Amino acid sequence: MKGVTLLGATGSIGANTLDVLARHPDRYRIEALTAHRDVAGMTALCRRLQPRFAVMADPAAAAELTQALAGSPTEVLAGSAGLERVATLPEVAIVVAAIVGAAGLLPALAAARAGKRILLANKEALVMSGRLFIDAVVAGGAELLPVDSEHNAIFQCLPPGFDRGLDGTGVTHILLTASGGPFRETPFEALAAVTPDQACAHPNWEMGRKISVDSATMMNKGLEVIEACWLFGLPPERIRVVIHPQSLVHSMVQYADGSLLAELGRPDMRTAIAHALAWPERIDSGVAALEPPALAQLDFSEPSLERFPCLDLAYRAARAGGGAPTVLNAANEVAVAAFLDGALPFPAIARVIAECLEHAPAELPADIEAILALDGTTRPLATAACIRHAGGGA
Ligand code: NDP
Secondary structure, eight states, X not given: OEEEEEETTTSHHHHHHHHHHHTOTTTEEEEEEEESSOHHHHHHHHHHXXXXXXXXXXXXXXXXXXXXXXXXXXXEEEHHHHHHHHHSOTTOOEEEEOOOSGGGHHHHHHHHHTTOEEEEXXXXXXXXXXXXXXXXXXXXXOEEEEOSHHHHHHHHHSOTTOOSOOTTTTXXXXXEEEOOOTTSSSOGGGGGGOOHHHHHOOSSOOOOHHHHHHHHHTHHHHHHHHHHHHHHTOOGXXXXXXXXXXXXXXXXEEETTSOEEEEEOOSOTHHHHHHHHHTTSOOOOSXXXXXXXXXXXXXXXXXXXXXXXXXXXHHHHHHHOTTHHHHHHHHHHHHHHHHHTTSSOTTHHHHHHHHHHTTOOSSOOSSHHHHHHHHHHHHHHHHHHHHHTTTOOO
């Protein structure tokens, strides 16, 4: 019986994780659930699942939840101290890092330092802190298992015993597949008028709104390139992105002998979550098998960097290193939030990020405080750029 803390329980990955956990009550016990402000969602989850702890990152929401759960066995905690506490509980073996954005960094890092098995969905945490996060995983004796379906697929296609470094494995490069999102074939001139709801209508995956917009710009794939660099110890030149609209091949690993290993499955996050929960065992995820007729058409093509400038920006940030990935992530979070608020046209997301990257420091931030400071100084720059680009001008 393993104790589980689920960071980001009210989100899309949160719901998928709870679905998998519910299939295995004999293996996993939910100790703690967390959310930001969704009091109604957390009240319902806590009444149903009765975790020992429930954390609301927002203190006012924590006060509301305390009232709503009066008389229940669940203790309500608040703020970042509450998140870090439940990420490090001694009775917890597994921490699912499924908060969206930079807000997930500190609790994920706390779990790393405490030596937990971390199921990493929150790619922004690794992108913004890179080497420092990996160092914390190694120093804390933690296990970092990817839940992002592409990285989970790569992990499944790597040789057993791989430990963040592919020297001597015969791996030449990895191929990250990308659906191309909802605007893969939209005429360029129509992109300026696309709405948040259109951007969030992903053709294959049901996800939270931020990652859905990232998929539409392909910044999601760019963040995944940086995530893959850190998870697998590869430079960006050895990570290729390939458009695969069917989203059935979740990613591939190319070997020196010509073998191309791929992991295939339905586009359903429960497969990757179940894999990372039970690894190296295999358990039921609730996902139906992929029948061969579904594989009749598998298309692959190169992404256009003209159509997807955010992918280009992410590769540039990966190559530049230093503070560039932290700046890229912070600027993207601000620009995507502005687009979702109806305050920035879709094509201007890339322009805002490009402008912020011009201010990225060449040197690597020395510690997590420096990472958070760089994230903090980038956000007002990005907000100012969003205001300049609100009308859609170049
Ligand atoms: P959602 O927006 O659906 O859920 C986000 C979760 O994070 C919610 O529980 C939310 O709480 C919580 N949260 C938001 N802001 C804060 C904050 N400031 N402090 C603490 N908690 C916060 O996101 P997804 O589930 O789609 O994505 C989560 C992460 O997983 C992202 O990093 C994404 O890139 C990654 N991912 C997602 C995939 C998917 O299929 N959805 C696939 C691969 C990766 P509340 O509800 O109260 O706002």
